[in-house]
Amino acid sequence: MSQLLDEVFKARSFTNSKGELVKVHSETNRDQCKFLQQIIRDKKASKTIEIGFAFGISTLAITEEVAKNGHRHVVIDRFENTGWHGNGLELLSMAGLSDAIEFYEEYCYIILPELLKQGRKFDFAYVDSTKLFDWLMVDFFYLDKMLEPGGVIVFDDLMFPGIRKLFRYLVQFPHYQLYGVYPENKKITGVRKAVSFLRHLPKSQKYISPEVILDDYKLGINSNCVALEKVGEDERRWDWHKTF
Secondary structure (H helix, E strand, C coil): CCCHHHHHHHEEECCCCCCEEECCCCCCCCCHHHHHHHHHHHCCCEEEEECCCCCCHHHHHHHHHCCCCCCCEEECCCCCCCCCCHHHHHHHHHCCHHHHHHECCCCHHHHHHHHCCCCEEEEEEECCCCCCHHHHHHHHHHHHEEEEEEEEEEEECCCCCCCHHHHHHCCCCCCCCEEECCCCCCCCCCCCHHHHHHHHHHHHHHHHHHHHHHHHHHHHHCCCCCEEEECCCCCCCCCCCCCC
C-alpha cells in the first residue's frame, strides 16, 4: 500500500489541488483495501472494474495494484464531480495515477450494457455504491456476463438489508462459490440462534423465514465485505430458483 494511502488513513483527510482539506468518511478502510489488493495479487487480475468512486480510497488501492503491470482500472460513478466534488479524481492525480483509470461519469445501468456490447471482459469487480437491491441486482447481472471464469466479484456493505438479501441469493448460484470475506464470517447468536431448531420442523420452509432455515453464517456471508469467485459459465435451467 502506498505512502499516500497510509497518510490518508492516518489523517482521515487529504488536501486537494484547491488547497481544501477533504475529510473522508464512510470510506473502504485500510484492512479492507488490503483484502481487495490481496485478491488482485492472488488472482493476477488485470482487467478490473469498480462501481462507486467517492473519495477514491478503494479506487486508489485497486489502481495501485493493476498499474504495477501497466493495466488500467475502470471506474463508474455518476456523482463523482457533483456529490463528491471530484475529490476521488484529485486523489488519483496526487498519486500520479490519473492515466491508469478509465472513468465514466454516468449511471452504471447505462455504462455496463455499453461495455458488454463492446465485448469487454473483466477478472475483478468491486461494487460499493447504492444500497438498493434492484439496482445492485442489475449491476450483478451485467458484471456476471462480463466476468471471466476464475474472476472475482466483491460487494461491500452487506450490513445493509438490501445487499445482504441479494447476497443470500447470489451465493447460491451454481456457477459461483464463496471466495473470501472481510472481516470474518461471524456466528449467529442470541434469539436467532435459539430458534434455529425450528428449521427441523415439518413444513418449516413454508412457515418460517428463509433467514432462520438457512442463516447467513451457514451461507458464509455474515460479514461486511464478501467476494464470490465465478467458477464457470451460467448454465442454469430456465426455471432455476433458490429460496433466499
